[in-house]
Amino acid sequence: MRKPTGRGGKTGRPRTAAAPVKPLKKAAKGRVAKPAPRRAAGELRAPAMRDARTMDRRAPEKVVRGGRAQVGADAAPGSASRGKYVYCIIEASQTLRFGPVGIGADPSEVYTVHYKNLGAVVSDAPREVLDSTRENVLAHERVNETVMREHTVIPMSFGTVFKTREDIIELLRSAAEAFGDVLNKMQNKLEFGLKVLWDRDQAVREVESEDEDISRLKKEISGQKGPTYFARMQYGRLVDAALHARSEQYVAAVLDELRDVSVASRINKPIGDKMIMNAAFLISRDHEQAFDKKVKSVATRFDKLTFKYTGPWPPYNFVNIRLKLERA
Helix, strand or coil: CCCCCCCCCCCCCCCCCCCCCCEEEEEEECCCCCCCCCCCCCCCCCCCCCCEEEEEECCCCCCCCCCCCEECCCCCCCCCCCEEEEEEECCCCCCCEECCCCCCCCCCCEEEEECEEEEEEEEEEEHHHHHCCCHHHHHHHHHHHHHHHCCCCEEECCCCCCCCHHHHHHHHHHHHHHHHHHHCCCCCCEEEEEEEEECHHHHHHHHHHHHHHHHHHHHHHHHHCCCCCHHHHHHHHHHHHHHHHHHHCCCHHHHHHHHHHEEEEEEECCCCCCCEEEEEEEEHHHHHHHHHHHHHHHHCCCCCCEEEEEEEEEEEEHHHEEEEECCC
């Protein structure tokens, strides 16, 4: 995976899933805009089972390196007080072991539980609600990062714990068709994140100088000695409208540039006043370098904006499966 780039217009070069994952670089400087997102590929709902167990939360954006998968014997089932923590679902007909990279003070052994050609990547864990501490979240992401190097994954939300191995097999059996459909749609695809920020004060100064009505109102307000409430209200509305239109133009331009090198995109809600775009892109593995090159080019062109570019991730934003497991 890759860190955000620094403010010099460069982004970190993405690595394929089979290669060692390098740390993310710092945020890059560039500039952007905002159109309607394309329909996300692979959004499905699994056939309902009974009881409630959902997979709709996204884990925080952080990943740690792990080891390579090996074919081997299944791990021991664990004691009666231990459950099974599920990290992701993959397509695999043989039992795999990924080493001691799982959740726990002493990293737990990670392995697969199978139903036909589906495998749940799991480790033994306490039967309790896990705290979303930094260590636990990083362990969750470490496992997904390890597995996605060689497999297409359906990521489970953080904290998904089942009581027994049989419960996991029932999950795979009952949702086999939905899992298979999503794995087919997500085959050899990765997610990259792109956040674009601007200097809002600078943008305000630009619209004040370029828009005649805003410029006139500002002069009137600064020259009036009496109450200026209504003039200020009108000025604020015009500035907000101008900033919104400008940010949408930036986002639209960036998405248009990246459309040909991505399978799908999704626009999430920006965070704070500085962020104008918070997007996720679904990329084919064989187009990863082309996407990386295009992001660098766009960041260089839009030099008034700051780009924060991260990935690769499991396709969190492009998989929407809600599952229910029957209680024993």
